[in-house]
């Protein structure tokens with residue numbers, strides 16, 4: 347049981363040769379989201395957790411007749427009943443439900459390239475950012491959400507029970523990459539005043555990483571950079587993009603560490619026609635990574 351959990355029930359259950367302990371706790375995460383409570387049932391043999399079940403108050407939609415606490419308390423009764431009657435059947439169906447997150451990515455710098463055009467302007471900027479990272483001695487990975495299989499978040503809140511998403515698609519590897527990265531860079535065009543849909547899908551799915559860090563009780567601090575391009579002229583074109591990206595970063599405890607916003611791109615057609623832009627992008631990356639100003 348974690349320190350932040352409140353004990354609701356504890357009972358000894360004699361089953362077969364052994365005596366097990368069944369514990370129900372509540373963790374109050376209202377400071378994070380109003381009324382978010384996580385209920386955890388653990389079956390213990392000594393210190394070892396043999397089976398674990400979690401449910402949380404956000405899982406239940408307004409029209410759902412169930413609520414998290416009643417479901418948890420009912421499960422305690424049914425676990426107790428089945429365990430004492432038929433331990434073999436219990437252990438055949440109640441496995442430890444919290445797994446270890448997939449761990450494949452290793453980049454120092456994760457770059458999310460939001461444009462569906464793999465050969466567009468944001469792609470050029472991503473290349474400059476990746477180049478600057480590598481020149482500073484850090485590995486970089488550029489992700490093109492448009493080319494990936496990423497299902498939209500369905501708001502099931504299961505991630506606050508397990509620490510990972512119910513969907514195991516290309517997002518699993520992206521979260522793994524961010525877990526290792528020290529810097530996140532978003533390169534995105536403005537689409538209808540906000541970010542393109544595929545990038546927004548990915549941003550929403552990062553909620554599972556927020557859940558993972560919340561359950562672990564440990565938020566890793568990182569830096570984030572935003573590079574964005576608008577076709578039209580005027581800074582107001584970036585109002586929503588900056589809001590969406592800064593909120594997203596702050597939710598994951600990533601410190602927004604600089605924005606480079608370039609408007610009027612439809613007239614110029616090619617970011618390489620913006621005087622000094624490549625140097626500014628490279629310098630911003632180098633400065634955040636090394637603490638020293640890059641060449642400009």
Ligand SMILES: Cc1cc2nc3c(=O)[nH]c(=O)nc-3n(C[C@H](O)[C@H](O)[C@H](O)COP(=O)(O)O)c2cc1C
Nearest residue numbers: 461463466467468535536537538539576577578611
């Ligand atoms: C569907 C769509 C919506 C767009 N909406 C906006 C917009 O609201 N404001 C704006 O300034 N530019 C808008 N643009 C223009 C892009 O931001 C601009 O062309 C950008 O440079 C494209 O980046 P890319 O070359 O990396 O694809 C839009 C472009 C598309 C295709």
